[in-house]
Amino acid sequence: MKDMGPINYCLGIEFKCTKTKIQMCQKKYIEDLLEKYKMTNCRTVTTPVEVGLKLDKRPSDAEEPQVPYRSLIGSLMYLAVATRPDIAFAVNSLSQFNESYGTEHWKAAKRVLRYLNGTLEYGLVFKKTEEPIQGFCDADWGNCGTDRRSYSGYFFRFGGAAITWEARKQRTVALSSVEAEYMALAEAAREATYLKNFLRNIGYQTDSINVKCDSQGAKMLAENPVHHARSKHIDIKHHFVRQALEDGVLNISYLPTSEMPADVLTKGLPREKHNFCRDGLGVF
Template structure:
């Protein structure tokens, strides 16, 4: 089980809230995904990605529990993201003056990382499959993201 998570930053021109997206893959197929507008306005791309990582971590723990119910044990869920600053913020429990305004609820990810329930790994923006959930893409990028998420085109032959 692994996941990919992404966020845009303030792309909604009306209220400047960011969009988050994540997808989880098990045995080569997507088993869970979400694309949603964040509840608050983020003051930086790091903050919007950090919020997205936290939301994805909550889903990862749920999926880990669901798999355990059917006899599949996952020790740590790997979560790929494309923002190294957000990843560093999630790993560090140090006080950061530039991020002191971030709501405490989003620091949940720090506990997940500390307890080794979640492992964060960097994935370049060019390879990030969760981009399909947060932004418009070129045809090639859309195809690559779909393939990475285990999605295939359903061709139905006409009779």
């Protein structure tokens, strides 16, 4: 290894460092994408996903459109995991149809490009704050029209912006909204355990990580050690959150849905709520 001085550009990510903040963005990467897919002068939109959009697999008797759908989704995925958590839900939901996409899926994928064209210079902005590391998690029960599985989303914020996040469809069908939220909490608990150990290894001591969710029922279920009739069917792996609570890795607090920034990781939102969540992620 050798010291090459202050970082400016690495793996398609631009770093802008000042005395007060660090911004990570991928403006050049997005511009290249727009040029590749002939969307440089496209009309912009204010959200990456249309509210209430439900996509299904292409009918077996329908012809596959001759478009570079898989290539575009792969390119968008790097953005979603590197510096743009605000498109993570859109990319995750579209990636399900890599083997069964149609015209509607292609239009939805191009909408993400339209959104990126209007937010070219946006990226994660880190700054010095007194705020400790904290997590936010959410779930959207039965959101997938194909198999009725729910979507989970969580992120952890430190230094004013998200340092880790996930938007994905749950592996099993939840029988209630409380169960879906509880499963999302379990995913966040696993990430909180990793983060606490990682931060300790680099010399940053932290108390229990506060994870906020917008379901009082899921919070009560996690804190209640009694396996009553409403939870005995839940896969044992999801009860990891209870162990994390007992070990002091995290604590859970309630945050109303209207104030939950993790909403953007589980569903398409109207412009005002999307912008609120994007600010919560630290993407400016």
